[in-house]
Amino acid sequence: MSKRHLYLLALAIVVAASAAIYYKWKVLEFPLQPDAQVQVWTLQAHVEYQPRKQANTVTLQLPETTPGFTVIDERFVARNYTNLGETSDGGREVQWAIRRAVGEQDLYYRATVVRADEGAAVELDFDPELAPPPELEEPYASAANTLLDQVRERSSNTVTYARELLRRLNEAKASEEVALISELYGNEDAARSKFVVQLLAIRNIPARVVHGLKLSPAGDGIDPGVEARMQTWLLVHDGLRWTMLDPRTTAEGRPSDLFLWNATGKPLLTIEGDPPSTLAFTVKANLADAMATAERRLEVRDANLVRYSLLSLPLQAQETYRILLMVPIGAFIMLLLRNLVGVKTYGTFMPVLIALAFRETALVAGISLFVVVVGFGLLVRFYLERLRLLLVPRLTAILILVVLLMAAVSVLSNRLGLEVGLSVALFPMVIMAMTIERMSVAWDERGAGTAIREGIGTLVVAALAYVVMSWKPLEHLVFVYPEVLLVLFALALVLGRYSGYRLNELLRFRALVRDPDPIAPPPAKPEPETRA
Structure with missing residues (x-):
């Protein structure tokens, strides 16, 4: 498969994941912060x-x-x-x-x-429906028709007609027609709005009265709640859509x-x-x-x-997935440190599992417990080496001793009043046993320095993964937007083709940068001239 195909696939995954994240953020309004x-x-x-x-x-x-x-x-x-x-x-x-x-x-x-x-x-x-026209007697009928004719001359469409009618009814210096008509509805907004709807029905304009409350924004501190006044608005239909008008100010919208x-x-x-x-x-x-x-x-x-x-999952299952969804984050951190930086570790996902245990024990206490258990396990492993056991029986024996060591540390810490020691049982027992076995093999084959360096590298990766995986905003982001993991998946695909230098290799071979040809022979000295 060509690199172009790989890059296009990664780009498509990133675009799809970004679109899903944007939709959930802007349209569904899922928060980015916990x-x-x-x-x-x-x-x-x-x-x-x-x-x-x-x-x-x-x-x-x-x-x-x-x-x-x-x-x-x-x-x-x-x-x-x-x-x-x-x-x-x-x-x-x-x-x-x-x-x-x-x-x-x-x-x-x-x-x-x-x-x-x-x-x-x-x-x-x-549905636009006409309200029942008002049944007016004289002289109210003549005043209403005169007012409607005057409003028609000062309007251009249905909406402006209704606004002009409201303006005439709200004038401080009311005309004779308005002063006469106002006797029918009084000073209440609801009654006046209902009467305006009936007047518009005379001119075949569908309208209706609606009720609403004004919602003020939350202020500082606790709002005890205030009494609100139900107000009326007008809806006028122009043949295509409804338009809302404020009967007090004639404002549109x-x-x-x-x-x-x-x-x-x-x-x-x-x-x-x-x-x-x-x-x-x-x-x-x-x-x-x-x-x-x-x-x-x-x-x-x-x-x-x-x-x-x-x-939709039960709360207990949601808490479980909040932790499981952080495992790929730790694995991606390990990918960066191993493939780009060059940190040596025991196993591929062992640091991530150790970081999960650190979530319960805290970082310092977790590292201390890890060193204690692995240290005692190495001593027992070196002793078992002299017995010349096969691999599977040896691993079984180490696993049994690891469990006993974890139980002993828990009992001892409990007697000393150290609650953190009780969390040692959260460490993966099989992973601890494999760590002891691989560390002892590396000790025998490549020396104590290499084994210790790889052990320190494992703890460094686990500690960094723990810091990132225990960050609450990131945990919330990954749980609410699991599409973020698709972005990491695309980056992992791209980094899978990287075969360049790691950071530690650049430091190891920095002498080559200063001396481009360190193995070339030194230039020959010129022979002294001889006189005849």
């Missing part, structure tokens, strides 16, 4: 009423279409009531029913809201901090028998864990995005 936080809001609707009879039914409109936001959690608090949900055009409603209600009643609805990601943006797609609560046009609260009641809203802004919020947002958007991922 302690990242995201702003959420807790919205609460409090219904309070005094029943006039024992059997009561309370209907509260709930959010359904929420452009720019996602409802990730809902709670209903209504003691002794039954909750019956129902979906309607543009919204939902809950019906609380009770057979016997005595005394003041308190009902609560609470929702946790977070900003929606770009891929889950919800657009307003209600949906504010970024507006949470659309209800768009059905129905009253927010309806109680059977119309007893005295109040509906209060509270908004609390705070910060929440970004990872948990992103996971919950995905469950609301598409549960399959979570079901077929590591996030």
Whole structure:
């Protein structure tokens, strides 16, 4: 296989992995940091009423279409009531029913809201329907028609027509027509907005009243929650799409901090028998864990995005994979140190397994325990050499002694009150036995210096791998974005063709750089001239 094919394959893998990482970061909004936080809001609707009879039914409109936001959690608090949900055009409603209600009643609805990601943006797609025109008597009918004709002369399309109508109704110095019409709806925003929708229906313009809350950003410290006022907005259809207008300022467009609560046009609260009641809203802004919020947002958007991922595993299995996914990181570090730097180690993946044990024992204590166990094991191995045992029986004997040494160190450290010594049992026993065997063979064949250097190299690689593998931001990044391992896979493919000098070889042969031909014979001295 040519190098070009290998490089193109590695490039394709890197591009695919980078695209997946970017999608999860920007679209799914998975955090890059383990302690990242995201702003959420807790919205609460409090219904309070005094029943006039024992059997009561309370209907509260709930959010359904929420452009720019996602409802990730809902709670209903209504003691002794039954909750019956129902979906309607543009919204939902809950019906609380009770057979016997005595005394003041308190009902609560609470929702946790977070900003929606770009891929889950919800657009307003209600069917354009004309509201019932108002039934006006004279002189109100003539005043309304005169006002609508004047507005038509100062507008160019449907949206500007509605904005001009709102502006005329909001003028401080109202005209005679506006002053007369205002007697029909009073000073309430909700009543005026409903009347504007009816006036637009006279000119065959579909419009509807929607209700929403303004969400303020979280401030410093703990936000105890503030009472919010439910406000009305207008939706006007121009034949192609809906346009939102602020009936107070005539501003066009949906504010970024507006949470659309209800768009059905129905009253927010309806109680059977119309007893005295109040509906209060509270908004609390705070910060929440970004990872948990992103996971919950995905469950609301598409549960399959979570079901077929590591996030769907039980918590115990997730913790296991948090460790297993770091093993390739340690193996890649070992690849760099061996193939590029030239560090000699015992075995290929032995330093990585030792680094995993260091995660439980800590670095200094782990190295100390490793040296103690391997040191005693070498002494026993040198003694067994004189008995001339075969390889398999010798390894079995060493493994038995390693286990006994680990148990002895644990018991001794426990008597001395050193809890770290109890973690020696986490070292891979077979790996320890093979380390002792290979170190003793290297001692016999290549000398004590080579064996000690390779042992030190193993500890250096294991220590560096431990430092990297125990870094919490990297552990979080690899678990949330396992596609990072594909990037390491591509780099490993590229480094697999590297056959140049290692760093230690450049240091060993630096004399060749100073003297390009050290074995060439010295130039001959000129012979002295002889006189005739």
